[in-house]
Amino acid sequence: MAGPINWLSQIASVTKFGLLGIPQRRGSVAAAVIGIAGVVTVLVGVLSIAAGFLRTMAASGSPDSVLVLRSGADSEMVSGLSRESTRIIADAPGVARSPEGALASAELFVIINLPKRSTGTDVNVPLRGVEPPALKVRDRLKIVDGRMFERGKNEVIVGVGAAREIAGLEVGRTMQVGRHGWPVVGIFSVGGGNAESEIWTDAAILQAAYNRGDSFQSVYAKLSSPAAFDAFKDALTTDPRLNVKVVRQTDYYADQSTTVTKLITTLGYLVAFLMAVGAVFGALNTMYSSVSARTREIATLRALGFGSGAVVVSVILESVALALIGGAAGAGLAYVVFNGFHAATMNWQSFSQVTFAFAVTPQLLVQGVVWATLIGLIGGLLPAIRAARQPIAAALREL
Numbered sequence: 001m002a003g004p005i006n007w008l009s010q011i012a013s014v015t016k017f018g019l020l021g022i023p024q025r026r027g028s029v030a031a032a033v034i035g036i037a038g039v040v041t042v043l044v045g046v047l048s049i050a051a052g053f054l055r056t057m058a059a060s061g062s063p064d065s066v067l068v069l070r071s072g073a074d075s076e077m078v079s080g081l082s083r084e085s086t087r088i089i090a091d092a093p094g095v096a097r098s099p100e101g102a103l104a105s106a107e108l109f110v111i112i113n114l115p116k117r118s119t120g121t122d123v124n125v126p127l128r129g130v131e132p133p134a135l136k137v138r139d140r141l142k143i144v145d146g147r148m149f150e151r152g153k154n155e156v157i158v159g160v161g162a163a164r165e166i167a168g169l170e171v172g173r174t175m176q177v178g179r180h181g182w183p184v185v186g187i188f189s190v191g192g193g194n195a196e197s198e199i200w201t202d203a204a205i206l207q208a209a210y211n212r213g214d215s216f217q218s219v220y221a222k223l224s225s226p227a228a229f230d231a232f233k234d235a236l237t238t239d240p241r242l243n244v245k246v247v248r249q250t251d252y253y254a255d256q257s258t259t260v261t262k263l264i265t266t267l268g269y270l271v272a273f274l275m276a277v278g279a280v281f282g283a284l285n286t287m288y289s290s291v292s293a294r295t296r297e298i299a300t301l302r303a304l305g306f307g308s309g310a311v312v313v314s315v316i317l318e319s320v321a322l323a324l325i326g327g328a329a330g331a332g333l334a335y336v337v338f339n340g341f342h343a344a345t346m347n348w349q350s351f352s353q354v355t356f357a358f359a360v361t362p363q364l365l366v367q368g369v370v371w372a373t374l375i376g377l378i379g380g381l382l383p384a385i386r387a388a389r390q391p392i393a394a395a396l397r398e399l
Helices: 002-020 022-058 083-090 160-165 203-209 226-237 249-256 258-293 295-303 308-338 362-389 392-397
Strands: 065-070 104-115 122-130 142-146 156-159 174-177 180-189 199-202 218-222 244-248 342-347 352-357
Touching: 022 249, 022 258, 022 308, 022 342, 022 352, 022 362, 065 226, 065 249, 083 104, 083 218, 104 174, 104 203, 122 203, 122 352, 156 160, 160 180, 160 342, 160 352, 180 199, 199 203, 226 244, 244 249, 249 258, 258 308, 258 362, 308 362
Parallel strands: 122 199, 156 180
Antiparallel strands: 065 218, 065 244, 104 122, 104 218, 142 180, 156 199, 174 180, 342 352
């Protein structure tokens, strides 16, 4: 045990001398730490966009909620269902029921243009026509301001995300779309789900306004239990009167998020990698400066019997320690700046705006610190090898 203990004590001693010398190298050290912190901040910040978007989509469904579309449709925009089809769907086995009837809402989905609050430019906003069961199908829906719209009237309620991002959607205002005026009577939330980016009204009124006859695009339904999904799906897909596809809402919204999250994640890693290359060079410069400033000190320790392995490990540990400081600072800054920041992006499946909040998750913070550690390891390796290979006699003669 004497050998390993002695080797560890050598590492501790060399590392201690290196860390004590940081104040004399504070310029290069600060540059390296700030560079690594910048990499972590950007990486975590960009990936938090994807994480927030995914969280919004995940909150849009539950295991016992299903969506029925026309067969072959990958979104509500290209789906279509007749009134008769929606009635057959509502009567299918597995659908949860209340005293008022089946918990199935036949819905209409149109895209309208409204000005964004921050820029004044028009963006695509979903306007959804729903039936009364919609409030129980989305059981997390709450009116947070105003009231629910009345059936048979041109009234709308607005999701909290849409109200935050779009101008003129406050309670009491009238939303003007083409020749139609739609009084805003309420603001609603659904626990952070995608519906908070939408505007809702009575399906029958929306059908009349857009000349859709008695047609719909989807049916949202709540099942008696998640286990009832297969029986419900089989009953609909084998019914010769129907031509539909049945998906869990969780799966549907997960698929809707794929394009955006892949794009954001790829961009985040690309930018972080390019910045990381610069940070590695900064760490290399810092550690080479450290080795250069400590040439005689390291040579003296080697002459006293300190092994070259202890020198290598100690220089790498110093580099990693500085990197961890930068990583922790970058992760903390990313959390303060980005977590909960509200934004909006395009859902490429429906070509409409989706509002969401950035989410700096513990996994992203850990990932940022891991990146910082790798930068420290790479940046400290070559200087560590150089320190260990210095000829002792020549190094001792240096002034």
